[in-house]
Amino acid sequence: MSRIGNNPVAIPEGVTVEVNENIITVKGKLGELTQEFSGVSVKIEDGQAWVTRPSDSKEHKAKHGLYRSLVLNMVEGVSKGWTKELELVGVGYRASNQGQKLDLALGFSHNIVINLAPEVKVETISEKGKNPIVKLTSFDKQLVGQVAAKIRGFRKPEPYKGKGIKFVGEELRRKAGKSA
Secondary structure, eight states: OOSGGGSOEEOOTTOEEEEETTEEEEEOSSOEEEEEOOSSEEEEETTEEEEEOSSOOHHHHHHHHHHHHHHHHHHHHHHTOEEEEEEEESTTOEEEEETTEEEEEOSSSSOEEEEOOTTSEEEEEOOTTSOOEEEEEESOHHHHHHHHHHHHHTSOOOTTTOOEEEETTOOOOOOOOOOO
8 A cells, every 4th residue: 555655764964863752853954843653663774764564454554654754744844945835816916024924915805914933934026017926935844835725715716717826836727707
């Protein structure tokens, strides 16, 4: 079932991985992440992390690939970081930030102001003639994805004109509209 779990996770220079009972801690230049695990065992050998399972039961196979992917995401996050870019498509849609406060004008009667977690760095790019872009960066992949999904949820792209907040590079399913 899980071929992903059989692959080792390479640990780059400057990243330390520690395993204490059922908690794995990954430290790097960008930050520190911890993750609880169960049903598998994690070993650190020769600059690689190996995730092994005790049996071939369905539950152990599922957790094998899951925890290997989580460890890989943690190692990549503390060494390189994760980035999500959101594009605001629509007339009058604007985005600006001051520190960790993101201010969105999305066609409602009021602006939406969001206070972001200190682990997430936000940057807004506004060029004349192009749609505004909100760039989120962090070492925690789950947190970046969660914040991006929350922002996208304020104004999801609609299928007729494509107005709303979408991920950069996202392909939208478009509808034809009414034909006279």
